[in-house]
Amino acid sequence: MIGFNVLVLVCLAYAALLFVVAFAAEKRAERGTVGWLRSPLIYTLSLSIYCTAWTFYGAVGYAVRSGLEFVTIYLGPTLVMVGWWWLVRKLVRIGRAQRITSIADLISSRYGKSTLLGVIVTLLAVIGTTPYIALQLQSVSLSFSVFSAEGGAMPDFEALDNTALVVAAGLALFTILFGTRSLDVNERHHGVVTAIALEAVVKLIALIAVGVFVVWGVAGGPAEMMAQIDASKIAEWQLDGGRWATLIFLSAAAFVCLPRMFHVMVVENADERHVAVASWAFPLYLFAMSLFVIPIAVIGLSVLPGENPDLYVLTVPLALDQDSLAMLSFLGGFSSATSMVIVAAIAVSTMVSNHIVMPIWLSARQGGASMSGDVREVVLLSRRISIGAVLALGYLYFRLSGGGAALAAIGLIAFAGVAQVLPALLGGLFWRGATRRGAAIGLTLGFAVWAYTMFLPSFGDSFVLSAAVLADGPWGIGWLRPHALFGIDGLDPVVHAVFWSMVINSSGFFLGSLFSFPAPLERLQGAQFVNIDDHVRNAPGWTHSPAEAEDLLIMAQRILGPAEAQAVFEAEARAQGKAGYLPNPSPDFVERLERQLAGSVGAATAQAMVAQITGGASVSVEDLLAVADETAQIMEYSSQLETQSQELSRTAAQLREANEKLTQLSIQKDAFLSQISHELRTPMTSIRAFSEILMAGPMSEADQTRFSTIIHDEAIRLTRLLDDLLDLSVLENGEVSLNWQDANLHSVLDRAVAATSSMDGERPLAIRRDARAEDVALVTDPDRLAQVFINLIANARKYCDAEAPELRIEVTSGEAGVTVDFVDNGAGIPKASQSMIFEKFARLTDQGRAGGAGLGLAICREIVAKLGGDIGYLPDQGGAAFRVTLPAAQAKAAE
Amino acid sequence: MSRPPATVFLERRSYRRRRLTDAARMLPLVGALLFLVPLLWAGGDDSAARTAAGGVFIFAVWGALIVIAGALSRHLIRPDPDRAPDGDGAGDTERGA
Incomplete structure (x- = not known):
């Protein structure tokens, strides 16, 4: 028989063990060797604070009252964890990225770092958590009372009260010691997590031990156990469908939203991969926790029919004289209660301090966070007081509610x-x-x-x-x-x-x-x-107004501690290429700093503190619009500049081209003028000379005739030159009027050949033609066209240097139009000169043979262009070869 | 806030992984469905379900979920081949062993 004193001793020893474990873990973490302290196993075990004393003791009572329905409380969390890819993974990612410190912080941070929402969720959490803490205190004191009753001394309500008070005080001490040792930027508590992992193991072993005892020790094996269940009071499964589904949903929702669950699941999470392991390991834990609930309930019903079923886990081993098993079971219940209370107190106190105390404190001292005092101390103090207050509230609730059955329902x-x-x-x-x-x-x-x-x-x-x-x-x-x-x-x-x-x-x-x-x-x-x-x-929680780096450093030191803050600032300064501790407060840096601070005091408070120094309280639509406008303007401006510069370079190129053309034109004009004066002076000189001879005196008739003939010829040549010039200028200025009419190419060529053969020339020229090919109807100006042909034939007559000069005129009519080629058998035109033969005064050979001013081809080109065609030189035809192309439309129209 | 265009075709490994995540997403829905099956028993005649048999069913489904989740998580725990590691660790380099 275990006496009350032994129980207290064991209890104290266990509590001392927890302190030692937590302390060792903290020390280990301080040395930087986190190691297994942050393993998937510890993470999974820490999640087990879901199983409070309410589930440890209460599940059996629940099973006695409603059969299998107790299992819904575990099925919801199982589904949440199995479906980690949906929700928990995302929660953990956000928690890490945004340095979330609690569920209130998450909600506040998500909705624009809203203080109001933080306060609402915090109040909800306090109201939801306080009765729950009272429930834990009740279960611990009830389990104490069981042992005291066994010991013979019936405890009165006063003693129960005292037990609860001592437990609450002890828990407050533990939580304050290990929950608020420091303001960690990651809000992680190695000591606490390690201690609750140990407690998780204890409660699992305790429940399984009791379960194994009742199945194999009392019932005599699984088969007999099943038979007993079938024969028991709860053999019928009175399934209430509505409750079944609702409770699964409710437990799933609570698993995510309970402040303490959120704390261990998201805030204390060190690695996303741990969630993957917990996705099956935590359901396995719950599975093991609930496997023996029904057997214990059934055996309890048969062994202790009249007793409180909520304590069967404890009373059944006691009734069957298994004292050490009962002690283990007691420790399991104690573990369930204490681990829940510790984490809940940390979670709720963080929320209270970050979302209620700090905003009030900040607004109470408008001077700003950098004025004086140590913010860290304020935060820690407010947390410690909050922890004390939360536990005191729980104890008060326990006292006021009288520890009756009303508490049992408080879980749901x-x-x-x-x-x-x-x-x-x-x-x-x-x-x-x-x-x-x-x-x-x-x-x-x-x-x-x-x-x-x-x-x-x-x-x-x-x-x-x-x-x-x-x-x-x-x-x-x-x-x-x-x-x-x-x-x-x-x-x-x-x-x-x-x-x-x-x-x-x-x-x-x-x-x-x-x-x-x-x-x-x-x-x-x-x-x-x-x-x-x-x-x-x-x-970014701020926009403009450069903050003073020094002020930021002073503030960060108050929250993060001098060493850490200086390290952060120094690293940033080095990254910016500056020596010393003061980097430029770039938006990036301020944002990072704000996030670091958020890890200690919550997003809303951190933003408020940074905002006090940086000046910009938050982004306004106007700010964003202004920034966007500015950006858009700059982008538009730069694109305009680009267009303009492209345009400029285009214009410059055009100008260069035009300048070149003008220079060439000027050269051409000079050449033209000198040519003209030369061309005009030659006949004028001979006319003047011969007319002077005629004026000088009498001479023979023959001489007179000869000289006057020369004067006449030169005058004609002069006239022709002037005619040509006029013709060309008229053509070039576009003032010519063409006489469009139906014509036959053959007759036009006939006229041209006849005109050139009548010319006086000692050189005979054989002309080869194909009358059938030439029979093409045209709409054109036949006189002008004949002028072109005459010019070409005359050129051949003049320049063809072959022994027996010969000109082939080849006509091809096709889709594209009619081409008329004039090919002679002379030496042709050298390649270098081919490009300039259509220019004015272009003459290749010596002056004497020319007989013209070199305007013929220039005129030809102008005429053919006016007629809508083209004239060009065909290279490599065995002599000089010109091709006149006349447009198809005109050829067609005539057909 | 422009995203890079999503790849339309993936190599086999990435494709397998995406289907694995699909499976991980389906698992809780299937589990919920199976856990709600007892509702159908209750709707039947007045001979209500037995606690022992119902318990065996629930625990069997539960166990199956655990095994499947374990198998899935073993593969999903590896880093995603077609996604670069998180760029912004914010100095958070702490990792469990």
């Missing part, structure tokens, strides 16, 4: 309370349209409905809600009855409350989000949370 009530955070949480994680107003409305409505339908009625008719209100609704309005909202009667109270609170909460959240417009910071944060897989970047 607390679950439903914290589950109100779920819509805002899921919406914030998966829906970018979720806004702060929507979240606030949803949370408030859900909280109100939960309080009205579940929390307040749980006190019975003595507290706030009178019996009349419970029975008939407020002011006798039937459809407002707390357990039958809108007249829906007959539902299980839990299902009813969860259904209505979640429906109204989600609707308020959704509609509020639809009809409100998020602030810029909210939208940035929303995008970062929802798309965490795409980019891990923090939203």
